[in-house]
Amino acid sequence: MNKPFLCAALAALTVCGGTGTAAPKIKVQPRMNYFTERDSVATIIVTGKQVPGRAVLDGSDATVTLTRHGNKTYALPLDALKTGDNTLRVRVGDSTYSVRLTRLPHKDNGVQIDYLTGVVRAEGLPVIPSGFYCYSPVQPTLAEEEAVRGMNLISPYQNIGKQPRKERIAYLDRAAQLGMRVNYNLLSIAGGGGGAKAASTDKAKKMELLREEIRALKDHPAILSWYVADEPEGQGISAETLEEIYDIIRAEDPYHPITLVIMSAGPGRHYAASCDIIMADTYPVPNSSASDVIGTIRGLREELQYEKSIWYVPQTFGGAEFWTREPTPAEIRMMTWGAALEGARGFQSFIRHGLNGFPKNQFMWETYAKTCREIQELTPFFEQxxxxxxxxxxxxxxxxxxxxxxxxxxxxxxxxxxxxxxxxxxxxxxxxxxxxxxxxxxxxxxxxxxxxxxxxxxxxxxxxxxxDAAEKQAYAGDNRPVSGSNLLIDPSFEWQYSVSGNVPAAVYGNAGKDRGATYAIDSRVAYHGGHSLRMITPKSGEGASVSFYPLPLQLGKSYIMTVWARASEASINRLKKGEKMRFRLNLGNIASQEFELTDKWTKYELSATYTKAASEARYLNSSITLLTAGTAWFDLLEVVPDMDFSVAQDADDPRSFRVTMNNHIPEGVIRYTLDGAEPTAESTLYTEPVKISDVRVVKARVFGPDGRSYGVTEQQVAAHKALGAGVTYLKPYTKYSGGGDGALTDGRVGALRFADPAWQGFIGNDLEAVIDLGAAVPVERITAQFLHSRGDWIVPPTSVEYLLSSDGTAFESLGVIELGGAKDEPMHKVPVSKENIGKTARYIKVIARGHGKMPAWHSHDDAWLFCDEVIVE
The missing domain is CATH 2.60.40.1180 (Golgi alpha-mannosidase II)
Structure with missing residues (x-):
């Protein structure tokens, strides 16, 4: 290599212009393999304890100002660099170091390496490449199978010059559709090894084939890097040969790094000038300890840290040649994580051929994929x-x-x-x-x-x-919404219920027509919290969708659905003229709307009023679908009603409640009634929580700034005589506790959904309970409230009986109220009242006889009985 800045570019320990004595342990390296106008500054890495002094760019006598930019990094103005390669000479102590800084115009598919962390960046985001070698032509469906596991890298063996390029373009196109990248195998026309068959024995012809291949594919969105040599130290491939190839590729395409694989740490320095990313394919199992991997990657890091990105080639094969078995799942996880701890920031396992070709141990492969997802989840930690x-x-x-x-x-x-x-x-x-x-x-x-x-x-x-307590709660499954009225669970995709941190919680997934369409949580991109939902649609109209369920619907109410979203810039740039990046929000069966995505976080809103009943329209089943081919992220998805109530016991009067009304219509006002009348524009204006000391229905509605009146929201408030009374169960409730033994007298009235925590459930038992009022009081009316929800196997009782007692032993029946068999009706509440009682009692027994089995019009499964409150007036 005939480069004026050879000393630092190839071996940063060499001193240029020094005294010729042993070099100090100092490295001066570029932070990135190249910089673009999107980098605010150009940055160098200086190791050692000495602070860099005078810095000069070749071709200029002016001193360049270096500003400390971190623990080991120093910045200089980006404008000081011309387009292309620049040589910066930096004085550190008594020696001068030369470092190559490259500035290039931005390119969508360009890949930068952060040599400080070893992490590569593609499309502006950090990436931990995680994938595998495979054969060529690529086995059908292999890429799709691995994309949904979280794999993002593929590297097929191929014989360029003998296999048609259209085969290679086909798998590149598919990889790009799936959001995968390719470590493109050039072995047959570059350095060789890996069983590659040379395309030609004529060096000049082979180099021309190399140039042609690079020119043909360098702009392809799937290209991550160029792979030039496999185990050159064992193939007799000289460093000089690979350095020449490196120069040829870099001259044709400076935007993509060059990779090669060595067998151990020893040859790392020897081949360092031949690549930007150095991979190690240590395969110890079962001939030596699996922990040998740790020593190999550690050796490379100690020698080449801040100079090269280091990747590991996990051993996912065996049972042939010198390897009598494949690694166990525990070994593969230990080796992969061991490499990561020592600084490996990419993983390309050897080898994957689908089904039970390679590897045979599918459990081991599942473990490898899971380990990669764990490592990907920690990408921000590795980068920052x-x-x-x-x-x-x-x-x-x-x-x-x-x-x-x-x-x-x-x-x-x-x-x-x-x-x-x-x-x-x-x-x-x-x-x-x-x-x-x-x-x-x-x-x-x-x-x-x-x-x-x-x-x-x-x-x-x-x-x-x-x-941070809020971050912990979100991670452990506690919601973290901006609005307390949000009806969705885990709205910003923080809940890490999945051991791999890959699958969003509380969603139903629909794979769509393209089986390679994916949806996963992404720790690298977020509008709110630390994650977003990433969706990749391979082909327009064939993407996945996710549905968020369950949510309660109430007739007459309006709902507002909002989401923050952005598309990848590269996806937008790849659209044909006139196309737009689109997604669809679906607000259950109320409304849906398509929106255009940009590459900036934008808030999208859809609102509608639920005005008609469907046979089982009990839930607001909202969903997101990415319609256009490409990648997009979604975050902070919220569905809120136009308004809602919150009811709490009065702090100064525990026998009363305070009703707080929450308005979600910007600049709207709430008007309400307490006498059962429909609210109008002349009804009482809500300004503060309303005190309720009896049993009544509060009705309210929002009036918007444009004069629009929204649906009526109503809430029963039960400040009754049995509030807080003790309850003794003669037959126990089952599974759905309603909050415990006081559920029937706590004043909480259940919403129209069985999952509301106010409902208490019975199956296999009738409801038989005794309520102790604490003292004898006049009783005029008793009402028990039941749920009819046929889709959830919940029906009201066949009969209800109320009995009174002064001593808790002798009870007088007020008569049996017969309800008969449950009807095939939509979900609703069933209040069962006894009026005009006119008696005094301390104890009230409630007996509600369940159906036992669902009616014949439904099924013969066991039937549930749900009650939320026994109201005594």
Missing amino acids: GTERTPRVASAAKLETRTYTLGKQTVAVLLNPGPETAAYKLVLPDAFNGKAYDLSDNSVREVVNGTIDGVLAPFGVQVLRMFA
Whole structure:
């Protein structure tokens, strides 16, 4: 290589213009393999304790100002760089170091490497490439199968010059549709190895084929990198040959990094000038310890950190040649995570051929894919977090790291040995609370920054800790909505119920016509919280959709659905002239609307009034569908009614309630009535919570600034004589507790959905309970409220009987109220009242006889009986 800046570009330990003595342990490197106008500054990495001094760009005598930009990084103005390669000479101590800084115009499919972290960036986002080698032509459906597992990288073997390019373009096109990237195999026309058959023995002809292939494909959106050599140290491929190939490819396409694979850490320095990403394919199982992988990646990191991005080639094969078996799932997880702890920021396993070709151990492959999803979930921590090594205060020989980002810390513990290891881990920072295991959802207590635990042979634990209570609650499944009236569960996709952190909670997924369409939570992109929902539609009109369920519908009410969304810039740029990036919001069977996406976070809104009943229109089944081919993110999805009530006991009068009315129509006002009349524009204006001290129905509606009146919202408030009274159950309730033994007298009235926590359920038992009023009081009316919800196997009782007593022993019946068999009707409430009682009593017995079995018009399954309150007036 004949480059004036050879010393730092190839071996940053070499001193240019120095005294010729042993070089200090200093590296001066570019932060990125290239910079664009979207980088605010150009940045260099300077290791060691000395601060860089005078810096000059070749071709100029003017000193360039370097500004500290982080722990090891220093920035210079981007405008100081011309387009193309620039040589910056930096004085550090008594020596001068030369570093190549490249500036290029932005390109949608360009890939940058952050050498500080080893993370690559594609389409402006950090990516942990996770995938596999495979054969060519690519097996049908292989890419689709792996895209839905979370794999984002594919690297087929191919013989360029002998196989038609159209085959390669076909799998590239499909990869791009699926959101996957390709480490493009050039072995047959580049460095070789890997069983590649050379396209020609004529070097000049082969190099021309190489140039032609790069020119033909460099703008393809699926290209991530160019793969030039497989185990060159074992194939007799010289570093000089690969350096020449590197120069040829880089001259044709400076936007995509060049990769090669070596077998061990030793040749890393020798081949460093031949690549931007160096991969290691250590395959130890079963001939040596699986932990050998850790030493290999550690050796590469110690030698090439800040110079190269390091990837690992996991061993997902065996049972042939020198390998008598494949790794176990525990070994593959340990090796993959072990490489990640040592700085590997990409994974391309050898080898995948679908079905039971390679690998044969499908459980191991599932474990590999799950491990990759765990690592992808922590992408922000690897890119932006602070990495430290915590202390292990025990005899256990573990590999450990912590990564802190904001108010979250992730601790990774790895047992590299075949024996169980008990441990005591001491975190770098004091912390008390819970640590959530990303791998199995278990929880560990952290006391004074110390975690005690046990690791199985080759075990790995990934523990996530939250210093912020709201973030912890969201992660553990507690909603984190902006609006307390949001009807949706997990609206900003924070709930990590899935052990891999990949699948959104509380949704139904519809795969769509294209089986490669995906939906997953994404830790790299968010409008609210730390995640968003990423959807990838391979072909327009054939994408997946997600539905959010269940939500209650009330006739006459209006609902507002909002979501924040953005599309990837590259997806928009790939649209044909006149096309727009579109998605659909569906507000159940009320309304749906299509919207145009941009590449900026934008709030979209859909509102409608539910004006007609359907046979089972009990739930607001909202959904999102990405209609156009491409990638988009969605966050903070909310569905709120035009208004709602909240009812709470009065702080000063526990026998009364305060009704708070919440308006969700901007600039709208609420008017209400307490006498059962429909609210009008002349009804009482709501200004503060309303006190209710008896049993009545509150009706309210919103009047918008445009004069529109919305649907009537009504709420029964039950401040009755039995409020807070003790209840003794002669037959127990089942599963649906309503809150416990006081559910029938707590004043809470259930909504029209069985999941409302106010409902108490009985199956196999009738409702038989005695209410103790505490003292003898006049009783005029008793009303018990039941639910009819045929779709949920819930029907009202066949009969209800109320009995009174002064001593709790002798009861007088007020007569049996016969309801008969349940009818085939839509969901509704069934109040059962006894009027004009005119008696005094302390105890009231309620007996409601259930159906036992569902009526013949439904099925013969067991029937539920649901009651929310027994109201005594």
